[in-house]
Amino acid sequence: MQTFQTIVVGLGAMGSATLYHLAARGHSVCGLDQFSPPHRFGSSHGETRITRLAIGEGAEYTPLVIRSHELWRQLEAKTGEKILHQVGGLVIANRHKQASHGVQDFLQRTIDTAQQFQIPHEVLSPAELKRRYPMFQLRGDESGYYEPSAGYVCPEKCLAVQLQQARQLGATIHVNEKLVSLQQSGDHIHLQTSREEYRAENVILSMGAWGPSLLPQPQQGFFQVTRQCLYWFEMEDMACYDPSRFPIFIWLPDRLIDMIYGFPAIDGPYGGIKIATEQFDETTTPETRRFDPDRAEVNRMTELVREFLPSVKRYLRGTSCLYTSTANFRFVISQHPEHSRVWFVSPCSGHGFKHSAAIGEALAQSILTGKLDEKISGFPFPQ
Ligand SMILES: Cc1cc2nc3c(=O)[nH]c(=O)nc-3n(C[C@H](O)[C@H](O)[C@H](O)COP(=O)(O)OP(=O)(O)OC[C@H]3O[C@@H](n4cnc5c(N)ncnc54)[C@H](O)[C@@H]3O)c2cc1C
Structure with a gap:
């Protein structure tokens, strides 16, 4: 033993x-x-996970992510490996609907948390949002929160x-x-x-x-496991999605879907951009889950993405991953x-x-x- x-x-x-x-x-x-x-x-x-310091899901999480960033920077200095990419992060929400991960008023809570922890940020008016990010098909009544220290982790x-x-x-x-x-x-x-x-x-x-x-x-019954698909798409104008110009984004629209999020083109002009949504209707188990998205899922997602980022050219690849969620x-x-x-x-x-x-x-x-x-x-x- x-x-x-x-x-x-x-x-x-x-x-x-x-x-x-x-x-x-x-x-x-x-x-x-x-x-x-x-x-x-x-x-x-x-390949990527969003990171942001002002946590709309609850201000109590912010000290954890601030410390994680410090620890990853230390690990990078020690090993020479790049883990954290602070390319900036954008939260977009229509004022009528802003629930995400169980919290209402996600955008306002994010802004409040940024103010509480003095996290540098900008609040973007609908006009400013449209001007800066013409790649999004905005309705014109969405507001934005931009955080330069947000980005992605590998x-x-x-x-x-x-x-x-x-x-x-x-x-x-x-x-x-x-x-x-x-x-x-x-x-x-x-x-x-x-x-x-x-x-x-x-x-x-x-x-x-x-x-x-x-x-x-x-206690077992407090958790549900759901399969979440991740999709990579080639865009018509890939240069617009370069990390130097395009941040990670979380969009809570008032139409079609609760939330859609994505990443810049981290693998250059031929790697595509990763985009995903969330679903909680169909539960699964690690033993019975399906892996890559099937044709019908890919078609549905391509149509959906086109509603928000009209320059989608074609689907490149996909995979799936498991959430283990509590009710709240x-x-x-x-x-x-x-x-x-x-x-x-x-x-x-x-x-x-x-x-x-x-x-x-x-x-x-x-x-x-x-x-x-x-x-x-x-x-x-x-x-
Ligand atoms: C699609 C998707 C998108 C996400 N996006 C984000 C995001 O943008 N930002 C963010 O912050 N978070 C995000 N998350 C959440 C984040 O990725 C997870 O919270 C985190 O990865 C969970 O890690 P874990 O160690 O709990 O689980 P896992 O990484 O699944 O690790 C569990 C490990 O336990 C092992 N194991 C299980 N049973 C046994 C056993 N009996 N014996 C030995 N080993 C066992 C497994 O093999 C596995 O390696 C996302 C999650 C998913 C699925």
Whole structure:
């Protein structure tokens, strides 16, 4: 039986950050994953994730993303790898409809949060929005919020760098090994995987869409897993979408769809731009989910995108990814209901990546001090 102070199960955005920060503090830590991250089966793939500092979903998230940006900059300086691209970010909303990730008045909340934390930003009038971004088919009554420090993070590279650094700092990493069961007896947890038995003082379950299966009812029922498709399109005028001219965007229109978001042409004039929406009608499981979008989905999405960005030329490629959401889209970072030394961590409600580095650091601190860091103390299981 192998023994560690802490075992982190699941090495996606959350687990790889936690493993790295525990290893950086000289902790005896092992990371386990059923696959070999980064991979395309969970929630941390697709080349880009939006990051922004003024968090419309709740001002309490802003300290986390501010810290994540600092941590990624430190990691970049240490490794020479580029993870965070601050190309600017735009939120567009029509004043009649502005709900996103469970919050009303998303645009105004974003502006309020920027003011509260003194985050540099501009509020764009409908006319200014139209003038600056002629590539969008605007109705004329939308307003905008522009944040220069927003942009995108490269998820696959972020995971790979965190894992490689964790390994260098002494973490043990076992991939292609699946946790099958765990049991707390006294002060220790016994884990059974598809290969071995382990014993640890603390366990972190950062298992993404697979996580709820290790919870008892009713906690399991608080989560729903949905398949979300990501699409890359070639545009007629690709030069307009260069990152030097085109920011990441989140658009909450009052027609056709709740939200549409996208990224600049990060791979040059031939790579296309990534655009996506969200859907919560059809739930799935990690075992039964479908992968790439089918022809009907591609056709529907192409027509939809044309309504907002009329210069769509053709669909290039697509993939899908899993959201694990609670009803109000809040994260869950809490002790396991049945095992006091097991932590359940799920920031995967469609906006978790940007906070993952800071959550990983705060979790590592919490394990070392035995006290939940206040940055992550506001995310209990829903009641
Ligand atoms: C389409 C999409 C778009 C998104 N866009 C954004 C965005 O723009 N900005 C943003 O901030 N966030 C965004 N998010 C959310 C963000 O990506 C997630 O919050 C984050 O990636 C979740 O990471 P995770 O570590 O919880 O899960 P995962 O990355 O899925 O990691 C879980 C890991 O656990 C492993 N595992 C599971 N079960 C076991 C087991 N039994 N034994 C061993 N290993 C196991 C899995 O193999 C996997 O590697 C988006 C998510 C999706 C799906």
